[in-house]
Amino acid sequence: MTEPKPTDDELKGTEQPFVQHLFELRDRLLKAIYGIAIIFLVLVFYPGPSALYDFLAMPLVRSLPEGSKMIAVGVVSPFLVPIKVSVMAAIAVALPWILYQMWAFVAPGLYRHEKNLVMPLLTASTLLFYTGAAFCYFFVFGQAFPAIQKMAPSSVAVSPDIEAYLDFVITMFIAFGVAFEVPIVVVILARMKIVSVEQLKKFRSYFVVGAAAVAGLVTPPDPVSMLALLIPMCILYEIGIWSAQFFIRHTAAPLDEEAAPEEPVAKEETKASAGS
Numbered sequence: 001m002t003e004p005k006p007t008d009d010e011l012k013g014t015e016q017p018f019v020q021h022l023f024e025l026r027d028r029l030l031k032a033i034y035g036i037a038i039i040f041l042v043l044v045f046y047p048g049p050s051a052l053y054d055f056l057a058m059p060l061v062r063s064l065p066e067g068s069k070m071i072a073v074g075v076v077s078p079f080l081v082p083i084k085v086s087v088m089a090a091i092a093v094a095l096p097w098i099l100y101q102m103w104a105f106v107a108p109g110l111y112r113h114e115k116n117l118v119m120p121l122l123t124a125s126t127l128l129f130y131t132g133a134a135f136c137y138f139f140v141f142g143q144a145f146p147a148i149q150k151m152a153p154s155s156v157a158v159s160p161d162i163e164a165y166l167d168f169v170i171t172m173f174i175a176f177g178v179a180f181e182v183p184i185v186v187v188i189l190a191r192m193k194i195v196s197v198e199q200l201k202k203f204r205s206y207f208v209v210g211a212a213a214v215a216g217l218v219t220p221p222d223p224v225s226m227l228a229l230l231i232p233m234c235i236l237y238e239i240g241i242w243s244a245q246f247f248i249r250h251t252a253a254p255l256d257e258e259a260a261p262e263e264p265v266a267k268e269e270t271k272a273s274a275g276s
Contacts, residue, residue, distance in 0.1 A: 028101040041088035049082030052089055053162070055230060056169060059141035060152045063149045065082055071159045074244040081162050088170070092133075117191060117247060128236075132180030133173040135232065140176070145223040175218040179233050186240025187247050197248070200241050207237050 054061075057070060060250065064070075067184075072078045099122055103207050107115060152158050195200035195203075211233040212226075 009030040030106045033097045035094045043086050045195045049086045053082040053085045063145035129177040132176035136176035140228045144220040147222040182236040183240035187244045190244035
């Protein structure tokens, strides 16, 4: 009777002292900060903080009444607000580099099937966040701002503050970027077996109600903006269900392979006991 061959641990022999992990984490954080700093310096010289803010404010400026401009209430706002935009633009551009440093720190401690799950989800989440922010800027703002200006009373001079506009834009970018992460959340919930794919399919109607509530809270008070967030979230939920089935099938832990050698052994033991 042959004994089953033990499964080799992929991570055996890769353990490192805790202090070495701290040094590695420090190095990765410094590399991420250096990447942001380099991109920030490039953006400061070209196209420049003022040009970046003008690009960010373009959807609102186009909808303002003729002759109207944005105003700066704070004393240093004309200087600080464009610098803030440059910093945030540098972080947005450097996001793939930041996520790569996170991946390089975590990857050595992951099994092969875990890497097959995490790497695609990390890449997809980055692209989905970019897509959500771009969708908000190019479509939602172009529809929402003209509608909001039409609602303003004729006795009111519309001159938004540049700092208030920046806060609003950041909130909207984050809201749409996070909302577009719906497929990632669905895949993780299904892959961790918190909910099954069948349960996700049954929760469609509840998700639509919840998504409508979220869209009503985070978007401007017009139906176009609300539908612009609600419809993509519902579509992405369906994409998440399909993706969950794919990931569950192709990123399962190799438990069956580990248990497989035990079955022939059990049969041999049964034959030996029967022969005796």
